Amino acid sequence: xxxxxxxxxxxxxxxxxxxxxxxxxxxxxxxxxxxxxxxxxxxxxxxxxxxxxxxxxxxxxxxxxxxxxxxxxxxxxxxxxxxxxxxxxxxxxxxxxxxxxxxxxxxxxxxxxxxxxxxxxxxxxxxxxxxxxxxxxxxxxxxxxxxxxxxxxxxxxxxxxxxxxxxxxxxxxxxxxxxxxxxxxxxxxx
Amino acid sequence: xxxxxxxxxxxxxxxxxxxxxxxxxxxxxxxxxxxxxxxxxxxxxxxxxxxxxxxxxxxxxxxxxxxxxxxxxxxxxxxxxxxxxxxxxxxxxxxxxxxxxxxxxxxxxxxxxxxxxxxxxxxxxxxxxxxxxxxxxxxxxxxxxxxxxxxxxxxxxxxxxxxxxxxxxxxxxxxxxxxxxxxxxxxxxxxxxxxxxxxxxxxxxxxxxxxxxxxxxxxxxxxxxxxxxxxxxxxxxxxxxxxxxxxxxxxxxxxxxxxxxxxxxxxxxxxxxxxxxxxxxxxxxxxxxxxxxxxxxxxxxxxxxxxxxxxxxxxxxxxxxxxxxxxxxxxxxxxx
Numbered sequence: 001x002x003x004x005x006x007x008x009x010x011x012x013x014x015x016x017x018x019x020x021x022x023x024x025x026x027x028x029x030x031x032x033x034x035x036x037x038x039x040x041x042x043x044x045x046x047x048x049x050x051x052x053x054x055x056x057x058x059x060x061x062x063x064x065x066x067x068x069x070x071x072x073x074x075x076x077x078x079x080x081x082x083x084x085x086x087x088x089x090x091x092x093x094x095x096x097x098x099x100x101x102x103x104x105x106x107x108x109x110x111x112x113x114x115x116x117x118x119x120x121x122x123x124x125x126x127x128x129x130x131x132x133x134x135x136x137x138x139x140x141x142x143x144x145x146x147x148x149x150x151x152x153x154x155x156x157x158x159x160x161x162x163x164x165x166x167x168x169x170x171x172x173x174x175x176x177x178x179x180x181x182x183x184x185x186x187x188x189x190x
Numbered sequence: 191x192x193x194x195x196x197x198x199x200x201x202x203x204x205x206x207x208x209x210x211x212x213x214x215x216x217x218x219x220x221x222x223x224x225x226x227x228x229x230x231x232x233x234x235x236x237x238x239x240x241x242x243x244x245x246x247x248x249x250x251x252x253x254x255x256x257x258x259x260x261x262x263x264x265x266x267x268x269x270x271x272x273x274x275x276x277x278x279x280x281x282x283x284x285x286x287x288x289x290x291x292x293x294x295x296x297x298x299x300x301x302x303x304x305x306x307x308x309x310x311x312x313x314x315x316x317x318x319x320x321x322x323x324x325x326x327x328x329x330x331x332x333x334x335x336x337x338x339x340x341x342x343x344x345x346x347x348x349x350x351x352x353x354x355x356x357x358x359x360x361x362x363x364x365x366x367x368x369x370x371x372x373x374x375x376x377x378x379x380x381x382x383x384x385x386x387x388x389x390x391x392x393x394x395x396x397x398x399x400x401x402x403x404x405x406x407x408x409x410x411x412x413x414x415x416x417x418x419x420x421x422x423x424x425x426x427x428x429x430x431x432x433x434x435x436x437x438x439x440x441x442x443x444x445x446x447x448x449x450x451x452x453x454x455x456x457x458x459x460x461x462x463x464x465x466x467x468x469x470x471x472x473x474x475x476x477x478x479x480x481x482x483x484x485x486x487x488x489x490x491x492x493x494x495x496x497x498x499x500x501x502x503x504x505x506x507x508x509x510x511x512x513x514x515x516x517x518x519x520x521x522x523x524x525x526x
Contacts, residue, residue, distance in 0.1 A: 028491075036412070061307040066416045067407050068323040068344050070309035074416070081413050105262030106323070106344055109525040110414055113452035 005030055005046050011057050011075075012049070021058030024065050027075065035082035044087065050079040051091075051098050069106055076102075077110045084114035088121065192229075213249050217289070217336060218281040219274065220247045248277035251289060252337025260450075261341060262526055268335050269315060272328070275300060276335040286338045287425045287440070293332045294432055294439035297368060302328075304367030304435040305374035305405070319369070322435045326419035329434040338423070340432065341447050345522040346417035347409030348455045353515050356479035359489040361407040361418055362504050364474045367435050373403045380404065380504045381487050382475065387509045394483035397503065406477065406499075408491070414452050414523060418473075422447045431468050443467050448524040457518030465507075465520070475504035476520065 007022045007030040009015035034043040057072040059065070066074040076098065083091050092115065099111040193202040214220060222245045229237040250273065257264050279296030280289045306319030311328050314320035320328070326342045333340045350357055362380070366372045379401045389395055409415050423430040424447060431441040445463040448456065461469075479488045480503035489502035510519045 065307050065321070066323075067321045067405075068346070068416050068419050070323065073309070078410075078413060078415070105342070105526045108262070109450055109452060113414070113525075117453055 005034075005042075008046060008050070008075075011059055011071075012053050013055070013058055014049070014053075021060055023060050023062050024071055025062070027057075027059060027071070031075070031078060035078060035085075039082065039086045044083070047079040047083050048091065048094065051076055051083070051094060069104065073102075073104050073107045077107055080107075080111050080114050084118040088118045089115070194231075213247065216249065216281070217251050217277055217283055218249055219278050220249065221245070222247050246274070248274055250277055250336050251280070251283070255334040255337050255339040257339060261339075264330070264334055264339075268331055269311060271300075271315060272311075272332050273335045276332050280336055285425070286423060287430060289336050289338050290333055290340060290423050290430065290432060291440050293329070293336075294434065297434055298437075301369065303369040305370050322419040325368075325434045326421050329421045329432060333421075333423075341422040341424070342419065342526050343422060343448055343450075344417055344419045344525045345448070346414055346452070346525060347407060348457075348521040348523050349409035349411045349415075350455075350517075350521065352517055355481055355486075356411075356489060356502070357514065357517075358476040358478045358520065359409055359502065360477040361405075361473050362475040362477050363405040363407075363436065363472070364402070365436055367405075368437060373405045375403055375405055377401050377403045378406075378499065378501060380475070380477075380501050382504045382506070383480070383482070384506045385509070387505050387511070388514050389480070389482055392483070394485075397482060397487070404474075406501075414525070417522065420468075431464075433468070433472060436472055438468065438472055441468050450524055450526050452523050452525050455518070455521035455523050457521030458512050461518075461520065461522065462512060470508035473507045476507050476510060477504050478502055480505065 006015060007026050010019075011021050011027050034040075034046065039047070053072070053076075055072075056070070057075060059071045065071060069077060080095060080098065084095065095111055095115055099108050099115075102108050102111065191205065191207060193205060195202050224243045224245065226240050226243065227237040228240045254266060254268065255264060275296060276289075276293050279299075280292040283289045283292050301318060302314065303319030304322075304325065306314075306317050306321070308314045308317040308320035309323045310320075311324060311331055314324040314328055323344075326344070330340050330342050347358060347360060349359055363373070366374075379399050381397045381399055383389070383395060383397055385395055407416050407418055409417070418433075418435075421432040421434070422443070423432065429443045429445065429447055430439075431443050432439045433441075443463055444467065445460075448464070477489055479486060481487070482503065487503035488500065490500040507520070512519050
């Protein structure tokens with residue numbers, strides 16, 4: 001897969017090539033390998049460029065165009081879903097910004113649902129008088145992602161022996177103040 | 191009413207015209223004539239008539255519709271052709287359903303078409319047609335012109351894996367749609383199965399390839415992608431469906447208007463009234479990757495190499511049961 005993404009950049013008008021835009025099939029041909037597996041850093045940057053892109057998409061008007069959304073909205077919709085899927089809430093602010101500025105209610109639906117799905121997949125905190133957090137020993141993108149939509153036939157990334165360790169910190173209360181110990185209680189047996 | 195014209199710009203100031211009588215309190219397009227006289231200043235005894243201008247006054251039913259809570263807000267402006275058309279088509283109508291029916295029945299006379307690459311109301315008007323994403327907005331605004339709110343809904347193909355098969359990859363429609371004799375998509379080869387589904391294990395059925403122009407509304411595995419867009423009207427306790435693209439209107443659906451929820455697919459009994467009243471007739475086939483004996487009719491979208499598409503098996507929609515292999519036979523995801 002070329003890391004320069006010439007087709008998508010041509011479609012967004014950010015490439016030097018000022019010729020006619022690519023077909024929608026060509027756009028999807030370059031996008032699909034990016035979004036169907038954990039994002040590379042170049043792919044992640046490209047998807048951010050997509051959701052920040054203002055103006056229409058230059059694609060040739062062929063029968064392959066999406067039916068229910070404009071090409072620009074469809075590209076943004078897929079970028080939003082891929083970012084939420086593979087990076088969860090890393091770009092929450094960007095997603096909210098797009099939701100606020102999107103003219104299309106259909107695109108807004110997708111953004112809201114992608115955020116909700118990513119929120120639902122977030123690890124739950126343990127209730128009680130202890131605050132727990134999870135220590136991650138692998139890069140987030142390498143994890144198997146919990147996603148409520150079907151993943152077939154997207155190849156699920158093989159988890160590299162993801163080990164999570166629950167860390168509990170004691171909480172002390174003084175009046176209205178809650179103090180959390182700076183020392184990680186989980187390092188030793190409590 | 192007297193107008194004074196500026197000698198340099200030759201324009202008058204903007205003036206508000208007021209009729210002596212009330213405008214007709216009914217939907218319609220009315221002719222008005224204005225007689226014009228030319229008077230110099232100071233005014234002579236007789237001002238000669240210089241002509242008569244004719245005007246169309248369109249009167250609508252109610253003020254522009256607004257969206258209920260939870261639905262996408264509507265713009266507080268409309269396109270002039272849409273207002274003129276609806277005042278003409280729905281002339282004399284006095285309730286929401288009759289107005290929507292009249293608008294729906296008037297659509298063919300607009301000359302606008304389905305299957306044109308436009309996705310907004312403006313582009314649809316400029317290009318004399320659009321895709322379903324433009325049409326459900328346009329139908330909503332046509333009703334809005336008369337103060338009637340109709341819901342917009344998009345049902346998206348839910349590409350799932352069931353027992354090693356893909357149920358389903360695309361909606362397939364043979365009709366050309368509004369003011370189109372045939373679909374605007376290029377011909378491709380389909381493998382229709384119009385018999386019992388699912389095909390009983392260990393048996394094969396005859397599949398005849400047919401190369402034909404058909405619309406395909408694809409899904410995308412693992413993503414919320416494409417589908418079809420329609421409108422709903424809630425009126426006097428009933429739900430009516432309007433599909434402006436494929437000339438299907440005023441279809442009574444014996445279920446609530448689908449809730450917007452992309453995360454949870456709808457199928458089985460929840461989808462049954464929608465299927466019975468509309469989908470099974472409107473959508474000829476569903477395209478999937480389906481096994482016929484030992485042969486897998488596989489649907490392939492070869493994205494990395496471009497747009498080449500291989501159609502798997504197209505199963506008659508009406509023959510897909512509510513349950514297949516313990517799962518919902520047909521599912522969609524609903525958005526606005």
